[in-house]
Amino acid sequence: MRFTSLKQLSDLCEQEGATIGRMMVVEQARETGQSEERIVAQMASYYEVMKEAVRKGLHDDTRSRSGLTGGDAKRVRESALSGVRPPSLGGEASAALAYALAVSEVNASMGRVIATPTAGSCGIIPGVFVSSQERFVWDDETLVQGLFAAGAIGYVIANNSFVSGAEGGCQAEVGSAIGMAAGALTEMRGGTPEQAMHAVGLALKNSLGLICDPVGGLVEIPCIVRNGFGAVTALAAADMALAGVRSAIPSDEVIGVMLEVGSAMPEKHRETAKGGLAQTPTGRKIMKELYGKEGKS
Amino acid sequence: MRFKDVFSIIGPSMIGPSSSHTAGAVRLGRTARQALGTAPFEADIHLYGSFADTYRGHGTDLALVAGLLDFDTDDARIRNALVVATEAGVTVRFHPERPPVAHPNTATIALRRGEEGIRVTGRSIGGGNIEIVGIDRFDVKFTANYPTLLVFHGDRAGMIAEVTDVLMRAQVNISHMEVDRESRNGEALTVIECDQPIPSAELNRIGRLPNVSKVRVINLSETSSYADTEASPGGVDRQP
Numbered sequence: 001m002r003f004t005s006l007k008q009l010s011d012l013c014e015q016e017g018a019t020i021g022r023m024m025v026v027e028q029a030r031e032t033g034q035s036e037e038r039i040v041a042q043m044a045s046y047y048e049v050m051k052e053a054v055r056k057g058l059h060d061d062t063r064s065r066s067g068l069t070g071g072d073a074k075r076v077r078e079s080a081l082s083g084v085r086p087p088s089l090g091g092e093a094s095a096a097l098a099y100a101l102a103v104s105e106v107n108a109s110m111g112r113v114i115a116t117p118t119a120g121s122c123g124i125i126p127g128v129f130v131s132s133q134e135r136f137v138w139d140d141e142t143l144v145q146g147l148f149a150a151g152a153i154g155y156v157i158a159n160n161s162f163v164s165g166a167e168g169g170c171q172a173e174v175g176s177a178i179g180m181a182a183g184a185l186t187e188m189r190g191g192t193p194e195q196a197m198h199a200v201g202l203a204l205k206n207s208l209g210l211i212c213d214p215v216g217g218l219v220e221i222p223c224i225v226r227n228g229f230g231a232v233t234a235l236a237a238a239d240m241a242l243a244g245v246r247s248a249i250p251s252d253e254v255i256g257v258m259l260e261v262g263s264a265m266p267e268k269h270r271e272t273a274k275g276g277l278a279q280t281p282t283g284r285k286i287m288k289e290l291y292g293k294e295g296k297s
Numbered sequence: 298m299r300f301k302d303v304f305s306i307i308g309p310s311m312i313g314p315s316s317s318h319t320a321g322a323v324r325l326g327r328t329a330r331q332a333l334g335t336a337p338f339e340a341d342i343h344l345y346g347s348f349a350d351t352y353r354g355h356g357t358d359l360a361l362v363a364g365l366l367d368f369d370t371d372d373a374r375i376r377n378a379l380v381v382a383t384e385a386g387v388t389v390r391f392h393p394e395r396p397p398v399a400h401p402n403t404a405t406i407a408l409r410r411g412e413e414g415i416r417v418t419g420r421s422i423g424g425g426n427i428e429i430v431g432i433d434r435f436d437v438k439f440t441a442n443y444p445t446l447l448v449f450h451g452d453r454a455g456m457i458a459e460v461t462d463v464l465m466r467a468q469v470n471i472s473h474m475e476v477d478r479e480s481r482n483g484e485a486l487t488v489i490e491c492d493q494p495i496p497s498a499e500l501n502r503i504g505r506l507p508n509v510s511k512v513r514v515i516n517l518s519e520t521s522s523y524a525d526t527e528a529s530p531g532g533v534d535r536q537p
Contacts, residue, residue, distance in 0.1 A: 001298075028303045033492060042304065049310055064314070066354060107313030110356065110376050117306045117424045119316040125307075147307050154306035159298050163306070164317050164423025166347050166401040173423075180306075217351025219314040270401065271347050290354060 001027045005252045006156050006197045013193035020183070020193050021145035024152040043151075044144045046114045050103065050126035053113050057102025064108035066290060069220045073102035076228070092135050093232050100127025100231035104224040117154045117163040120170075120212075120219045121177035123227030125150055128181040128234050132188065142188055150184040153200055160252070161259040165212030166271040168262025170226065175207030175258065178230045179251075182237035191242050201247025203237035204254045209261055211269035213276025215283045216290045222277055300426065301442060309425045311370040317402050318348070318355035321421025323375065324517055326364020328429055328441045329406040329417040331515045337408035340365055340389045346401035348421075349393035361404065362389055369517075370425060405431075435477040435486040443472055443490040445515040446500075451508035452478045452485040459506050460487060467499045484510075 003009040003023075013023050029036045056062070058077055063070035077098040080087045087094035104123035107113045116125040129143050154163065154176060162168035163176045182203040183196040191199070207230075215221040247254065268275030277283050300306060311320035330337065342361055344352055352358050356376070363378035365387065374381060382389055402421040408414065418431035429439050432447065439445050446464075450456050457476065464471060470492040478485035495514060504512045 001302075004298075024303055031302050039303075043307065046308060046310060065356070110313050112310065112371055112373070113313055114308055114310055115316040115320060115424050116308075117316075119311060119313050119319065119425075122313070122316075148303060151303035151307040155300055155303060158300040158306055158424070162423065163300075166317060167423060216354050217347070218354040267401075272350055272401070274350075 001031060001155065003027075004156065004159065006153065006200060006255070007250065007252055009152060009156060010193040010197045019145065019149065020152050020187055020196055021147075021149040024148035028148075040144060043147050044140065047129075047140060047144055047147060049112060049114050051130055053103040053106045053111065054099045054126055054130045056111060057106045058098065062102070062105035062109045062111075064105070064218075064220055065110055066216065066218055066220065068215070068218065068286065069108055069224055070105055072224065073098050073105055076101060089232065092131065093235055095131040095134070096127045096231040096235055097228045099130050100124055101224060101228040103127065104227040108218070108220050108224060116150070117158060117176055117180070118165075118173050120165055120223050121174045121227065121230070123224070124174065124177040124230040124234060125181050125184075127227065127231030128185055132185060136189075138188065146184040146188045149187045149196065150180040153183045154180045157255055157258075160255050162262055168258065169265045169270055170210040170212040171207045171258055172262050173212065174223075174226045174230050175204055175210060178207060178234045178237070179203045181231065181234035182241070185234060185238040186241045189238065189242060191238075195241045197251050198245065198247045199237045199241035201249065201251030201254045202240055202245065203234060204251065204258060205247065205249070206233055206237070208254070208257055211265065211276050212271040213269055213278050214271065214273060215278050216287045217271070217273035217278070299422065300424075301440075305424060305426050305442065309370045311425060312373065312375045315355045316425045317421040317423050318351065318357045319360045319375070320370040320425035321402065321423075321427050322348075322357045322360035322404070323364040323368060323370045324425065324427050324441060325404055325417075325419045325421060326361040326406065327367060327517055328364070328419060328427070328515050329408055329415065330365050330367055332417050332432060332447060332513050333408045333410065333413060333415045334511075334513050335410055335413065336367070336385070337365060337387060337410050339409040340387065341392060341407040342389065343392045343394050343405040343407075345394050345396070345398040345403040348402050348404055349395075352391070352393070358391055361406070365389070365408070432486060434479060437475045437477050437486060437488045439473065439475065439488050439490055441515050441517050443492065444494045444518070446489040446491060446495055446503075447513040447515065448487040448489070448503060449510045449512070450485055450487065450506075451510075452480075452482050453508055456485070456508060457487060460489070460503055463499050463502050464489070464491065464495070467496055469493045469495055469499070
């Protein structure tokens with residue numbers, strides 16, 4: 001790849017008059033020696049899996065293997081559509097929320113998803129993408145290019161910081177996905193590469209410090225709702241960037257902060273279920289029920 | 298670069314719930330199986346860090362065993378992998394370990410089938426990506442993102458040149474390479490990551506080189522199908 005930072009990526013796009021998505025397709029072809037056609041076809045097949053996961057999560061039974069979670073996407077969607085109490089978010093953001101919950105619930109029930117960048121954060125990009133496609137009546141090609149843009153942003157974050165909760169906490173996992181979705185949405189809505197970069201920085205700042213503290217160590221509580229929140233945050237970050245709001249701290253420096261904070265994060269707050277929500281009285285009680293009398297050692 | 302391309306960020310397509318504990322675990326198991334070169338009869342899986350703490354809840358046990366059965370990350374059979382393994386006559390034992398490790402999601406997989414055995418240590422670094430850090434007593438490092446050649450051989454001058462010469466003639470480009478040896482003139486392992494799949498004729502040629510004891514190929518990009526006893530097509534054994 002010819003870029004290792006968001007600044008380089010954005011400069012490269014400006015120089016060559018390319019979108020971030022297009023740049024990623026070209027670089028991927030160069031890196032792997034595969035044809036652009038094949039690469040785009042693979043991404044298109046991933047987008048199909050995402051749409052299917054949204055559909056499944058809204059219509060099928062998504063009770064998780066542990067029995068702890070499931071059905072919340074339906075609750076949110078049905079409540080919004082019932083007209084009894086219109087969602088405070090408005091219909092569109094509420095759809096993004098419900099779709100993100102849906103995919104995350106499919107994941108917890110051992111269904112098929114695309115890791116974006118991980119399974120723990122797999123709801124955010126489909127939530128933002130599928131709801132935006134419906135709203136703005138985009139063809140699939142736009143969304144597939146958007147996934148390449150999201151991938152380019154994630155590539156920079158992953159190589160300069162981390163994308164797994166075990167390494168850097170939830171800021172690395174859900175946080176990265178929000179940044180990727182925000183940047184990609186900014187581009188799909190006609191923003192410049194530079195605006196997309198600002199969207200990433202704006203979004204990442206909002207999740208810095210977020211710990212990974214899943215109850216019972218499972219990708220359920222609080223992961224699923226954080227995917228829902230994440231989708232809404234990505235919409236907000238893209239709106240700010242498109243309006244001309246800039247990330248005063250450059251986005252690459254924000255990624256550096258994520259690395260610093262994640263490296264300093266105690267082990268108990270990095271997916272081990274030894275701290276945070278997992279060790280609340282209720283979290284411990286749930287763990288006891290899951291793993292028997294000893295609790296999780 | 299730990300993450301080399303767009304599909305290590307968007308992807309893999311996988312069965313949930315955790316890319317590091319499920320998809321990464323499938324790929325670790327599959328790498329171990331392919332390093333053995335055949336379906337195992339017996340597996341001892343040692344789990345470290347978060348793998349040891351949360352493997353049941355994440356289905357890490359199902360995922361590792363699915364990998365031993367050569368399933369891919371989005372194979373719907375993953376959730377039944379323990380049953381499938383039992384039916385196929387594979388004995389699997391899990392050993393959650395206490396000592397701290399360098400990386401939170403680490404597994405050591407020891408496989409046996411008759412005289413054959415292999416021990417693979419790897420870690421799941423997020424998003425379904427893995428790093429293999431040890432094979433038997435050798436310290437090596439590779440990602441299994443590329444067709445990867447494992448050449449077990451005696452440590453002697455010219456060995457690597459002979460192996461790479463075969464690859465050169467087949468127009469196979471090497472992207473990364475590592476060698477580790479037990480001792481001078483002892484056993485050695487050369488790991489070669491390639492840009493292209495390695496044709497079986499070349500594998501056989503490498504397998505017949507003097508001092509080469511066995512050759513294995515790790516290729517996780519090839520869609521798997523469940524074959525319970527057949528040796529992987531890529532493996533070559535030197536007959537004693």
